[in-house]
Amino acid sequence: MPRNLEDILDQVVNTPLVKVRSLTSPDYSLLAKLEWKNPFDSIKARPAVWMIRDAVAKGMISGKDSIIIEPTSGNTGIALAGIAKTVGFQLEIVIPQNVSQETKDLLRSLGAKLLETDDDLCPRVGVGTDQSIALAESMVKGQSQNYYMPNQYDNDSNFLSHYESTGPEIWRDTKGEVTHFIAGVGTGGTLTGVGKYLKEKNPRVKVFGVQPEKNHHLQGLRNLDESSKPALFLRREELVDEWFTISDKAAFGWVTIMAEKEHLLVGPSSGAMMAASQELYERGERGTIVAIFGDSGRKYRSVYRKFNVLLDNQFEDLLRGV
């Protein structure tokens, strides 16, 4: 493995687990895993490093002539772009046009070439519906020599990154007391990787998946009726005990609460995790609940402005703490 990839790997672990006071009672302890403390500011640093390390080991990527191409709604692209810059290969990202302008600007500033498609927010999966994935696949087929597509939707290194890092961190940091795990679904890597690890440690741990409603604005998450389930997720979907479907309104409402009560600038998907945690609390579940906060609100100023989630001066104030 190139030395600089090892250096990145060293930093992609041990994100903090913090107590969310707004939704904690003596018998319900909600812990948020702040994944934006990873390099490149999101949970996707983990699968990105695992997938590239695997591709280097298998000789699929060599040097400057290698072009990585990947369909993504943003965070995987940003992590791959950061790695590409550090390790030295080219990157092309196939991205739905509706992702936030800040995400696209950031990707371009990191040197990635963007190919936009009219997928909604998350690359769709399934014959006849996907734009981003089909375009990336056709480019790889056309010029197979230099192109490599990690394909987070089907690559077991994505699952393994969470099975080998996120899951063990949660088990260690809760001293084995975790009873419920909540995460969103994009590729299903987080839910299945962490879910498998925690259930191996304690089969009584319950795993909850969070999906947004149809026509949503929660970047990074997928509604499973709008798009087929990714192959990676299908391999282990039985690990999810139950699903929550969360509206934009509920998720954005919690983004505002988290800003005002916890002084945290969270991303839309973290708002969805909070809404799911609240439903869990209200129906009487108790224990030590761990929820994934996949990214911060840094990239969503325009989204939060459009949906009246945060005032500009609130946003500026919180940005300093991210």
Ligand SMILES: Cc1ncc(COP(=O)(O)O)c(C=O)c1O
């Ligand atoms: C911002 C964000 N993106 C993606 C995901 C999940 O990604 P995946 O299912 O691809 O592991 C999460 C998980 O909660 C998330 O918060």
